[in-house]
Amino acid sequence: MSYKITVIPGDGIGKEITDSAVEVLKKVDEKFGLGLSYTYKDAGGTAYDKFGTPLPDDTIEACKASDGVLFGAVGGDKWDNVDPALRPEKAILGLRKNLGLYANLRPVKVADALVEYSPLKPELVKGVDLVIVRELIGGIYFGDKCESEQHNGAERAWDLENYSVPEVNRIAKLAFETAKLRRGKVTSVDKANVLATSRLWRRTVAKVAESYPDVELNNLYVDNCAMQLAIRPTQFDVIVTGNLFGDILSDEAAVVGGSIGMMPSASIGTSTSLYEPIHGSAPDIAGKGIANPMGTILSAAMLLRYSLHEEEAAKAIEAAVDKALADGYRTPDLWKEGFQKANTEEITKVICERI
């Protein structure tokens, strides 16, 4: 057995958190004999500074040639005045498109030890266990657009929201497959009372649902979903939605989960998939060794699960993170009186010891 992992630290705290996750991966590798190897590549502002582009071809090629990509974070004020087409975010949009990362999976599962960190009341958050399945390479993100044109005597700009039946089929199938392995409930989110694209989305999802008689399908308008996530997040199992609504709702759901530093994500591609924490590059604390690496560590667990099908190793990581929290260790972002403060290096060690 042998697996090739491309590691893209990116900018800001990216190096610290991916270093930590790789240490944890090495530990499970030792234990389970996975045969993992690592290739490091640049992306984001760091790549721009070195090569004049946020996403070198070399990085794309390495990703394509590997079994899974572990991504840190990109961005920072430093690149605010760079040409929009060369900003750090373009790296992540470019990777999505080039690797065909059509689905973003965002689990929000609140560890009992972390219930109190949510802005929501503990009784609303306890037991939350949902996944948002966001379409990631279609919709208004990648539709035609126009920065400026004259129209009816005024300057206007536009973007085309659009979905095709095959695009919706693909993401809907993934959502139903995901739900089958969970609590069997899919909530499809759209704005079908206003948007034609949403009406095509809704009727296509309904057709896919026919092949999954054991999975329950509900439709919800996006505005209502934004409410329900805050009122009663435990009602959700799998939420499936388009690129733009998914962007908004998955960030809202992450906050409900309480500690952004803990949240992993998987971006599923047709051949290679990419895994990253949902938080940003936090330039303000970069290099200080205090970043919370657990979102990245849990992303590495998702990589083991979805790309390498090493379920046992994935579970070992997740259990070790839970155990570290239950044992009272907290990174600075989560620290409160009565707990044991652990910086990036310390929490990594604590987690490795529990594997």
Next chain:
Amino acid sequence: MSYKITVIPGDGIGKEITDSAVEVLKKVDEKFGLGLSYTYKDAGGTAYDKFGTPLPDDTIEACKASDGVLFGAVGGDKWDNVDPALRPEKAILGLRKNLGLYANLRPVKVADALVEYSPLKPELVKGVDLVIVRELIGGIYFGDKCESEQHNGAERAWDLENYSVPEVNRIAKLAFETAKLRRGKVTSVDKANVLATSRLWRRTVAKVAESYPDVELNNLYVDNCAMQLAIRPTQFDVIVTGNLFGDILSDEAAVVGGSIGMMPSASIGTSTSLYEPIHGSAPDIAGKGIANPMGTILSAAMLLRYSLHEEEAAKAIEAAVDKALADGYRTPDLWKEGFQKANTEEITKVICERI
């Protein structure tokens, strides 16, 4: 002095809540001698049942001829299978377009007595006092759309998101004017890292800001705003955004406020404006006399303020609602042990007595 108000009860609990608000209006009219008169018109499912259209021309004409429109709510499962073009929601979209209701103002102010009703922790909600200014007759809601076409060998649907400079100018000015009378802070929400329309939005808002040196302008991405509303809603004063983002964020913000039944809104037009509670028509409790009319009563107060410039009368209503709550009265949706339960009729009486 004499003012003409068009009242559109609509469907479900619409009749009960507008009846209640009109009673309160009559009470302030008595006290302040406003000379209010009322014309009742149909819209929504009720209008569809009577006239075969959710928005009769006669209703539009009456609105145009009046000084302000008080709207209840429309919709209900009953009309789920009606031709999409004739569904109850079309009444509200049609009124927006026909009356040129270009801005939706959604204040979220949490009365001290209601802090505990929010899903958020009380310490996060106490002191929340924000207004969302949503553009209401542009953007993807009213852009060109296509229900189905062949494209690259597949069926697709599309909707055009678009904004022109004059549209953004108009809504931005309203936001800055609103902020000037408040705490002097505007947060403009967009997705400028992805959408061309958002980039035009952002540069246009920045230009408008130059005329308001005393108002502070911040830009926020919509995904981040969805987070911030849940993490620290007290940070906001005026939020200005487009039609679709406004739909989502204003509903999320309403939930943060705690009790949807309490939330009013104003849709500002170039000549006539429309006022309605943000909640729906609640067919399940229609006719039972238990609906919370306070969102509609507070909408009537906004009508007095913005359309009739009767600030004193508006304040009298708002103070009476606050007083009723502080005195321990609660409609069934808000009732808890230790409080005085009041149905629609009773809470109306309690509020009238306090004017």
